[in-house]
Amino acid sequence: MTERDDVKKLVERHWNNRAETFDDEVHHGIHGEDQRERWLSVLGERTGEPPQRVLDVGCGTGVVSLLLAGLGHDVTGVDVAPAMLEQAREKARRAGLSVAFQRGDAEGLGVQDDAVDLATARHLLWTLPDPEAAVEEWQRVVGPGGRLLLIEGYWDHPEPRDEYEAIHGDLPLYHGRPPGELREFLREAGLRDVEYEPLDDPVLWGREPRHDYYAIAGTVPR
Structure with a gap:
C-alpha cells in the first residue's frame, strides 16, 4: 500500500465508526x-429545474442526496464508507x-465521462489527500457545461480527533478555506463562473453557525 x-x-475507518450517530448532531442531520x-x-x-442527473459525492448518510431526490432529481450518492451507505439506503427506503x-x-469515481449534469458535495474537500485530483475527476463525470455545487466552510479545527490525529497533515484542505480562497482554488482547477454565497441562517444548522459556511458553485468549461 x-x-x-x-x-x-x-x-474510511473514521467515517464508518461515526455512521450510526452522525445524523444525531443538529448541524449534520435534518431535525425538523x-x-x-x-x-x-x-x-x-x-x-436547476428537475430532473437533473446528480452525483452526490461523499454522500455520507445521504442527507443531501435525499433532499435532492425530494426536489425531483435523479440522484446517485457515492461514499467511501460502507457503513455510511447502509444508513443512507435505510433512510431512502423509509422515505x-x-x-x-x-x-x-471521490478522487477516482469509476463513473463514465459526462454521466451527470451536476455534482454536489457537502463538507468533503477537507477529508481528501488530493483535492485537486478530486475536482478534476468531478469535472470529468459532469462534462462540459455542467455544474459543481459544493457546501463548504472554514472551521479551523482546534485539534485533530480520532484517526485524523495521524493524517491531518496529509490533507491539504483539512481546516477548510475562506470562500475567496476556495474560489481561487476552483478557478485554478479549471472551473468557470465560480461564485459563492454565505449559508449563515441558523435554521440550516439547527443552531447559530459556529463556522463560516457557504455554498460555492462553478461551471465546467465547454
Whole structure:
C-alpha cells in the first residue's frame, strides 16, 4: 500500500465508526420540518429545474442526496464508507425515495465521462489527500457545461480527533478555506463562473453557525 492508500483507509475507518450517530448532531442531520424546508430552498435555488442527473459525492448518510431526490432529481450518492451507505439506503427506503447509493472514491469515481449534469458535495474537500485530483475527476463525470455545487466552510479545527490525529497533515484542505480562497482554488482547477454565497441562517444548522459556511458553485468549461 502507498502512503496515500494508508490515509484513505484511515479516513474510511473514521467515517464508518461515526455512521450510526452522525445524523444525531443538529448541524449534520435534518431535525425538523423548518430545517428540511430551508435546505430544500438552498438546494432548489442552485440545482436547476428537475430532473437533473446528480452525483452526490461523499454522500455520507445521504442527507443531501435525499433532499435532492425530494426536489425531483435523479440522484446517485457515492461514499467511501460502507457503513455510511447502509444508513443512507435505510433512510431512502423509509422515505420512499429512489436514490442509487454506491461505494466509490471521490478522487477516482469509476463513473463514465459526462454521466451527470451536476455534482454536489457537502463538507468533503477537507477529508481528501488530493483535492485537486478530486475536482478534476468531478469535472470529468459532469462534462462540459455542467455544474459543481459544493457546501463548504472554514472551521479551523482546534485539534485533530480520532484517526485524523495521524493524517491531518496529509490533507491539504483539512481546516477548510475562506470562500475567496476556495474560489481561487476552483478557478485554478479549471472551473468557470465560480461564485459563492454565505449559508449563515441558523435554521440550516439547527443552531447559530459556529463556522463560516457557504455554498460555492462553478461551471465546467465547454
